[in-house]
Structures are given as structure tokens and as C-alpha cells.
Amino acid sequence: MTTSPLHLYVHVPFCVHKCPYCDFNSHVREAPDWDAYGQALKTELEGWSRHPAFAGRRLSTVFFGGGTPSLAPPSLISELLEAADRLFGLEADAEITMEANPGASEAARFAHCRAAGVNRLSLGVQSFSDAELAWLERVHDARQAEDAYAQARAAGFANVNLDLIYGLPGQTMGDWLESLERAIALAPEHLSCYQLTVEPHTQLAVRHHRRPLPLPDDETALAFLHRTRERLREAGFVAYEISNHARPGHHCRHNDGYWRYHDYIGIGAGAAGKWDVTATLAAKDNAECGGAARYANLRSPEGYVAAIRQSGRAVLARETLDASTAMAEAAWLGLRRADGISRAAFRQRFGVDPAARFRDPFENWRARGCLSISREAIALTPSGVGLADAVAASLFQSLDEANEAESKSS
Numbered sequence: 481m482t483t484s485p486l487h488l489y490v491h492v493p494f495c496v497h498k499c500p501y502c503d504f505n506s507h508v509r510e511a512p513d514w515d516a517y518g519q520a521l522k523t524e525l526e527g528w529s530r531h532p533a534f535a536g537r538r539l540s541t542v543f544f545g546g547g548t549p550s551l552a553p554p555s556l557i558s559e560l561l562e563a564a565d566r567l568f569g570l571e572a573d574a575e576i577t578m579e580a581n582p583g584a585s586e587a588a589r590f591a592h593c594r595a596a597g598v599n600r601l602s603l604g605v606q607s608f609s610d611a612e613l614a615w616l617e618r619v620h621d622a623r624q625a626e627d628a629y630a631q632a633r634a635a636g637f638a639n640v641n642l643d644l645i646y647g648l649p650g651q652t653m654g655d656w657l658e659s660l661e662r663a664i665a666l667a668p669e670h671l672s673c674y675q676l677t678v679e680p681h682t683q684l685a686v687r688h689h690r691r692p693l694p695l696p697d698d699e700t701a702l703a704f705l706h707r708t709r710e711r712l713r714e715a716g717f718v719a720y721e722i723s724n725h726a727r728p729g730h731h732c733r734h735n736d737g738y739w740r741y742h743d744y745i746g747i748g749a750g751a752a753g754k755w756d757v758t759a760t761l762a763a764k765d766n767a768e769c770g771g772a773a774r775y776a777n778l779r780s781p782e783g784y785v786a787a788i789r790q791s792g793r794a795v796l797a798r799e800t801l802d803a804s805t806a807m808a809e810a811a812w813l814g815l816r817r818a819d820g821i822s823r824a825a826f827r828q829r830f831g832v833d834p835a836a837r838f839r840d841p842f843e844n845w846r847a848r849g850c851l852s853i854s855r856e857a858i859a860l861t862p863s864g865v866g867l868a869d870a871v872a873a874s875l876f877q878s879l880d881e882a883n884e885a886e887s888k889s890s
């Protein structure tokens with residue numbers, strides 16, 4: 481049986497308003513049918529508990545993401561945690577996160593969720609400027625964000641993250657640093673700082689297409705990234721991932737599991753899951769060892785509930801990655817971590833050293849000063865952090881070249 485930690489993601493797809501930049505699977509519903517959705521989540525979870533890749537494994541983390549999970553009745557959160565514990569078993573120190581939005585949460589709910597076992601809260605603050613919040617069409621202002629933070633503390637949350645966005649049209653470095661300082665002043669354990677991106681099929685993409693927004697160019701965006709990391713380092717945070725900063729010991733173990741290429745179950749509309757196929761392979765399939773299987777659920781909440789009622793599953797797409805593709809994916813994700821790719825963990829999972837497997841692209845980036853390769857790990861250097869996407873692309877390109885060479889020789 482696989483011994484690496486197992487993670488559970490629970491998607492709650494409802495929001496009170498669709499933010500124009502949002503490409504998450506979130507839907508505005510006046511009165512979501514929480515009973516039906518909650519029942520479907522429990523049925524799906526039960527189904528996955530019998531899957532050979534997951535059966536008998538305990539959960540290291542649970543993450544309620546959205547959408548806006550803080551809109552859900554707290555009883556739904558506690559029932560799901562009870563089901564997760566009964567079906568899998570939660571590790572004694574399991575990290576249990578819930579996302580919440582200021583303006584879509586209240587103190588009593590926070591207290592109930594804390595009592596149910598949620599021990600980490602992630603608040604979607606995005607900015608402390610009311611003008612920026614209005615442009616982002618958030619349903620809260622800066623004062624409500626601070627109130628929600630105070631309510632989270634009053635409810636007993638000792639591990640709180642704030643999500644912030646920078647790189648808004650016309651935003652100056654000074655504007656951004658003002659928001660960042662207000663976030664630091666609250667003394668959260670964790671800060672996630674993401675650059676605003678125009679994602680396809682969003683309202684923002686339509687507006688940008690009609691009339692280009694004055695978004696920062698690459699050089700300016702990189703300056704925002706580096707200044708953010710510098711300021712948060714001064715304030716005692718560790719940048720353990722490109723966009724994620726934590727006080728020592730408070731990194732998000734759930735998200736870190738994705739970057740470490742652990743297995744995870746996703747339940748809910750649009751949720752995805754992934755597992756190492758090695759443990760479920762017959763000996764004769766050894767060639768596929770190290771590969772990964774993954775699935776994604778139907779995105780519509782109503783379609784999801786109907787499919788679960790009908791068959792107990794709501795999988796829209798499934799895919800098996802061969803070992804080479806899984807290796808490139810694991811390397812790409814590992815490079816997002818400040819500690820980089822653990823060579824020992826990679827060898828254990830894939831039976832090959834990553835420095836050998838991706839020798840040419842890694843040597844190329846190392847020669848340019850963007851990558852450090854030690855006995856233990858392969859990691860982006862400070863000057864390579866802004867080039868993570870380009871480094872990742874080179875890994876997949878090296879795969880394509882190897883496949884092409886192989887097909888020519890055969």
C-alpha cells in the first residue's frame with residue numbers, strides 16, 4: 481500500500497456573487513439545496529473510500545474550498561468531517577482548512593466550524609483598499625475583512641491565512657504595499673499573494689478583449705513579486721512556495737501535498753483527484769510504475785448531484801499519465817516549493833534521480849543561475865523564481881523531444 485500522505489479536497493461551489501476575474505468552479509444560486517449537495521458529497525466520499533488506491537489510508541489534511549464554503553450550514557461541515565473520520569480516519573494532527581469570504585461569513589458559523597474540527601481558516605480578503613475591492617466586485621469592504629479576521633480569532637482559530645491579489649490595473653507598488661502592510665499588521669500565520677491574471681472565459685477577459693486593461697508588464701509584475709517576498713521576509717514570513725508565505729511551522733500542508741505530488745481525493749462539483757497507479761497495478765504492468773491516474777468531476781452543482789444520485793459517481797473526465805509525464809509534472813510542481821524537488825522522494829516514487837532524468841534542461845537553467853542542484857534537492861534560485869513557468873515548459877519540452885527521438889528510432 482502507498483504510504484505517502486493522503487489529502488481530501490471538498491468543493492463547495494456556491495457564491496453570493498461571481499467576481500469578474502474568477503475562473504474557479506463557482507456558481508451564484510439564491511438558495512442552494514444544501515441537503516441535496518451535502519448528501520451527494522457524503523455518497524461520493526463513501527465511494528472513494530472503497531477505491532483500491534485509497535482504501536485503508538488515513539487522511540492527513542482536509543480542505544473545504546470553493547466557491548464559498550463559509551456559506552454552507554456548519555452542520556454540513558461537521559457531518560462531512562465525521563464521515564471522513566469514519567470512512568478513512570483523520571490523522572491525529574490532521575490539518576483541516578476552510579475557505580471563507582468576508583461578507584459571506586459570521587462569527588457563530590466560525591465558532592461552530594472550529595468546534596467541528598476545522599483548525600485553519602483561509603480568508604479571501606484580496607485587498608485592503610475599498611476602491612480596489614469595488615473594482616474586484618468583492619461583496620465586502622476593508623473593514624468587513626478586518627471584522628471577519630477578528631471573528632476568526634474570537635472563534636478560536638490560531639491558524640489563519642489571508643489571500644491577497646496584486647497587479648490590479650493601474651495599481652502602484654505603493655498601493656500594493658499599503659494593503660500588504662495592513663495584512664501584516666493583523667499578524668496572520670499565513671499570507672498567499674497572487675498576481676491578478678486574466679483567465680479565459682471570465683468577465684474580465686471579455687472586458688480586456690474589448691478594451692485592454694492597464695495591467696503590469698512582466699518586468700513590473702516581477703518587481704511586485706520580489707518586493708512582496710522581501711517585505712514578508714522582513715516581517716518574519718518564510719516564502720515556502722512562489723506565492724505562499726508562512727510563519728515557521730504554519731505552511732499549508734494541504735497545498736504542499738499537491739506540490740509534493742501526493743495522492744488526493746476531490747469530492748464535489750468540478751473537484752479533481754489523483755493517485756499513484758503503482759499500488760493498484762498488477763505485477764505484469766510494471767512498465768507503468770510511477771504513472772498517475774486522475775479524474776475531474778462534472779462542474780454544474782445540479783448535474784453533479786443528479787449524477788451521484790444515479791450512479792454514485794460524477795466523473796466527467798479521467799486520464800492516466802505515463803511515468804514520464806508524471807515525472808515532468810512532479811518536477812514542475814516540486815520546483816514551486818522553496819525547498820525544491822527532494823531528490824530522495826523523487827527517486828522513491830519514480831526509481832530515477834530527477835537530476836539525471838532532466839539533465840539537459842536542469843543544467844541549462846543552472847548555467848543561467850536560475851537553478852541550484854545540491855545532493856538533496858533541486859530548487860529555483862532567487863533569480864529563477866520569476867521564471868518557474870519557463871523552467872516547467874522546458875521539462876515538458878525535453879519529454880516531447882525524448883518521445884520524438886524514441887519514435888524515430890523505433
Ligand code: SF4
Pocket residue numbers: 494495496497498499502503504506546547548581604
Ligand atoms: S468569491 Fe472566490 S470563488 Fe466566489 S466568485 Fe469570487 S473569486 Fe470566485
